[in-house]
Amino acid sequence: GQQLNQSPQSMFIQEGEDVSMNCTSSSIFNTWLWYKQDPGEGPVLLIALYKAGELTSNGRLTAQFGITRKDSFLNISASIPSDVGIYFCAGQLMTGGADGLTFGKGTHLIIQP
Amino acid sequence: EPEVTQTPSHQVTQMGQEVILRCVPISNHLYFYWYRQILGQKVEFLVSFYNNEISEKSEIFDDQFSVERPDGSNFTLKIRSTKLEDSAMYFCASKWGGYEQYFGPGTRLTVT
Numbered sequence: 066g067q068q069l070n071q072s073p074q075s076m077f078i079q080e081g082e083d084v085s086m087n088c089t090s091s092s093i094f095n096t097w098l099w100y101k102q103d104p105g106e107g108p109v110l111l112i113a114l115y116k117a118g119e120l121t122s123n124g125r126l127t128a129q130f131g132i133t134r135k136d137s138f139l140n141i142s143a144s145i146p147s148d149v150g151i152y153f154c155a156g157q158l159m160t161g162g163a164d165g166l167t168f169g170k171g172t173h174l175i176i177q178p
Numbered sequence: 179e180p181e182v183t184q185t186p187s188h189q190v191t192q193m194g195q196e197v198i199l200r201c202v203p204i205s206n207h208l209y210f211y212w213y214r215q216i217l218g219q220k221v222e223f224l225v226s227f228y229n230n231e232i233s234e235k236s237e238i239f240d241d242q243f244s245v246e247r248p249d250g251s252n253f254t255l256k257i258r259s260t261k262l263e264d265s266a267m268y269f270c271a272s273k274w275g276g277y278e279q280y281f282g283p284g285t286r287l288t289v290t
Contacts, residue, residue, distance in 0.1 A: 096277075098278065098279070100281075105284075105286075106283055106284070107182075107269050107281035107282050107283045107284045108221060108269070108281045109281070110278050110279070110280060110281075113277060113278045115277075153220065153221065155221075163209050163226040163227075163228045163233030163234055164226065164233070164234050165211055165213070165223030165224075165225075165226050165234060165236065166211075166213075166221075166223060166279060167223070168220045168221040168222070168223075169220065170219070170220045171220060
């Protein structure tokens with residue numbers, strides 16, 4: 066099956082710093098999604114990307130769908146304590162299809178005081 | 179804001195027992211999914227359901243698993259004979275059409 070390589074595995078940053086994480090795949094995905102998961106809770110959708118090259122923002126979050134359709138990145142600007150959590154990228158082969166999402170292993174964001 | 183709900187939040191069962199996990203997807207959504215997440219690992223796709231039938235299933239979704247939409251609002255996952263390795267968080271998700279999947283808060287299944 067498809068595999069998503071997500072990096073870094075964890076990040077230790079200071080409040081106010083910018084954060085960048087990315088996902089790469091050997092396969093093409095037609096939709097990329099970024100989710101955040103807090104401990105004991107379900108993934109919460111942050112940003113969805115549908116077109117190669119697309120750059121989308123949601124507040125302090127910016128994500129891009131790579132032009133080759135095999136990668137995506139997520140940036141968080143001016144991090145705040147509530148940004149702590151695990152961030153997952155997820156890809157879907159078919160936009161509009163019933164196929165399930167393939168998830169990366171997550172980036173654990175820790176903000177040091 | 180509409181959201182996916184799941185019950186129970188935590189289920190403890192003995193090995194070999196049957197469990198049913200329940201989900202109420204967002205009301206106008208058409209596609210329904212089950213995923214699982216073993217502690218500390220990534221989220222893994224189990225099955226998708228559309229138009230009252232399974233659309234796609236992963237290798238994890240073997241004969242021990244089944245899904246059902248018994249009425250217009252509920253979507254269930256049944257595990258017939260639980261094994262220790264079935265212990266995980268199980269997430270239900272739904273989407274309206276081609277786009278974003280929204281996840282429920284999960285059911286933590288503990289098999290002893």
